[in-house]
Amino acid sequence: MSKIVEMKGLSKSYMNKIALKDVNLNIEKGKILGLLGPNGSGKTTMIKILMGILTQSSGEVYIDGKKPGTGTKAIVSYLPDRNFLYKWMKVKDAINFFNDFYEDFDMMRAKELLKFMELEENIKVSKLSKGMIEKLHLTLVLSRRAKLYILDEPIAGVDPVAREKILDAIINNYNEDSSMIITTHLVKDLERVFNEVAFLKYGEIVLTGDVEELRVERAMSVDEIYREVFK
Amino acid sequence: MLNFMKYEIKGSIRYIGIIFITMILLSTFVLTTADINNVPRTIILSVISLMGGNIAILIHFVNSFSKEVYEDRGYLTLTLPISGDKIVLSKLLVTLLWYGIYSIIQFIFIYFILNKYSQILEQPVFTTMLSYGKEIIKSPEMILLVILSIFQLILFIMTVYFSIAISKAALGIKKVGKLIAFILFLLLNTGISYLNVLIERVLPFGVQFDIGRFSERSIMMNDIAMNATNEPFSINIPSIALNIILFILFLFTTGYILERKIDL
Numbered sequence: 340m341s342k343i344v345e346m347k348g349l350s351k352s353y354m355n356k357i358a359l360k361d362v363n364l365n366i367e368k369g370k371i372l373g374l375l376g377p378n379g380s381g382k383t384t385m386i387k388i389l390m391g392i393l394t395q396s397s398g399e400v401y402i403d404g405k406k407p408g409t410g411t412k413a414i415v416s417y418l419p420d421r422n423f424l425y426k427w428m429k430v431k432d433a434i435n436f437f438n439d440f441y442e443d444f445d446m447m448r449a450k451e452l453l454k455f456m457e458l459e460e461n462i463k464v465s466k467l468s469k470g471m472i473e474k475l476h477l478t479l480v481l482s483r484r485a486k487l488y489i490l491d492e493p494i495a496g497v498d499p500v501a502r503e504k505i506l507d508a509i510i511n512n513y514n515e516d517s518s519m520i521i522t523t524h525l526v527k528d529l530e531r532v533f534n535e536v537a538f539l540k541y542g543e544i545v546l547t548g549d550v551e552e553l554r555v556e557r558a559m560s561v562d563e564i565y566r567e568v569f570k
Numbered sequence: 571m572l573n574f575m576k577y578e579i580k581g582s583i584r585y586i587g588i589i590f591i592t593m594i595l596l597s598t599f600v601l602t603t604a605d606i607n608n609v610p611r612t613i614i615l616s617v618i619s620l621m622g623g624n625i626a627i628l629i630h631f632v633n634s635f636s637k638e639v640y641e642d643r644g645y646l647t648l649t650l651p652i653s654g655d656k657i658v659l660s661k662l663l664v665t666l667l668w669y670g671i672y673s674i675i676q677f678i679f680i681y682f683i684l685n686k687y688s689q690i691l692e693q694p695v696f697t698t699m700l701s702y703g704k705e706i707i708k709s710p711e712m713i714l715l716v717i718l719s720i721f722q723l724i725l726f727i728m729t730v731y732f733s734i735a736i737s738k739a740a741l742g743i744k745k746v747g748k749l750i751a752f753i754l755f756l757l758l759n760t761g762i763s764y765l766n767v768l769i770e771r772v773l774p775f776g777v778q779f780d781i782g783r784f785s786e787r788s789i790m791m792n793d794i795a796m797n798a799t800n801e802p803f804s805i806n807i808p809s810i811a812l813n814i815i816l817f818i819l820f821l822f823t824t825g826y827i828l829e830r831k832i833d834l
Binding site for chain 2: 387391392393394408409410412413417419421422423424425427436439441
């Protein structure tokens with residue numbers, strides 16, 4: 340199977356802190372990878388390097404055989420862990436924005452997802468609650484028919500009802516020809532979605548593998564493995 | 571790039587609209603109350619209107635670029651499948667658009683104010699100013715001067731963008747980065763001015779324009795301290811070439827930094 344993401348010897352350090360240390364990780368096409376670790380383990384750092392909005396200290400990264408840049412941004416649908424929409428926008432402006440910039444944006448799917456998420460088009464983004472903003476972000480990201488989806492903490496800080504809605508949207512709208520990376524420290528909620536997992540501790544991959552194989556091998560759920568690895 | 575410009579315009583229209591409305595209201599007040607007895611007040615308010623609007627637009631475009639590299643909206647802008655130089659060029663063109671529209675509206679009001687004074691004052695000074703203005707505005711010299719002024723504005727904007735981008739890339743910290751950007755901007759502009767003076771001295775190859783044909787009118791305007799000159803007006807070609815090179819350098823360097831070197 341061919342790889343959509345390749346990371347070779349990826350390292351990132353700041354002044355006196357090592358955020359990533361010699362990470363080697365490949366993600367095959369069509370897989371959903373759970374990138375798991377506590378706060379500060381390097382998950383977001385890795386994602387930002389993949390997205391080309393952070394420069395690595397050393398190592399190589401390839402997305403579909405290309406280095407992160409304008410070309411890879413066209414095939415990667417990214418959900419950051421913060422509110423990234425322009426403050427002046429309404430929901431419909433955000434939808435139109437994504438439609439204008441991304442050739443793979445599916446307007447019909449976007450409208451369906453908006454309905455599913457119960458979001459009104461004429462509301463200003465600045466007036467939305469945290470949960471509603473997350474739902475809007477996810478609508479925008481999942482409405483693209485991208486080769487790779489990267490969701491950075493998609494359910495963090497969201498109430499349980501909205502969380503269920505978001506998880507259902509991910510499961511129901513996931514394209515089996517695409518790959519997905521989901522970072523989270525809320526493993527229990529997202530475990531059912533993953534094909535593969537990688538555990539990141541102090542910037543290093545400490546465990547990686549197929550979810551089913553790990554469950555059988557260790558006779559534990561991924562959540563239990565997570566607690567074991569990070570105790 | 572046109573899509574990016576569209577959203578830049580949409581995003582700035584509210585703020586710019588407030589500036590324009592304020593300026594129009596102020597200028598309308600000045601125009602309607604312009605009188606023989608309040609010439610100084612008319613001049614002061616017109617200058618406030620002109621300068622105030624220009625400063626407000628300047629603040630807006632500096633903030634707009636700054637937000638892309640320092641705030642969360644960068645996660646949207648810098649992850650778009652659009653090259654850095656196109657982002658920079660789009661922002662530049664939209665800023666020029668607002669400056670252009672603002673200047674045109676301002677000049678229209680100035681024309682009407684001068685016209686009003688030329689009708690209510692017995693001295694021919696304002697009528698002379700108006701017809702002098704109408705004559706030189708159509709001249710090749712004035713057209714060239716306007717083009718050069720626009721280019722100077724473009725270079726000014728590009729030094730702002732470059733200073734912000736490189737400070738963010740080098741330092742990353744918001745407060746210190748913005749201060750360093752300001753210092754760098756001052757240094758760059760000083761350096762560019764010095765280089766231009768140096769080039770004009772070392773390579774004095776220019777084009778001269780004779781404005782003697784305007785001297786008759788300019789003498790008539792000496793009553794209101796218009797400093798007319800019979801000296802030829804010249805443009806240094808190597809200096810213009812340097813400024814064009816600097817513009818291209820700043821554009822592509824800033825674009826490269828946005829695309830490859832900004833750490834959000």
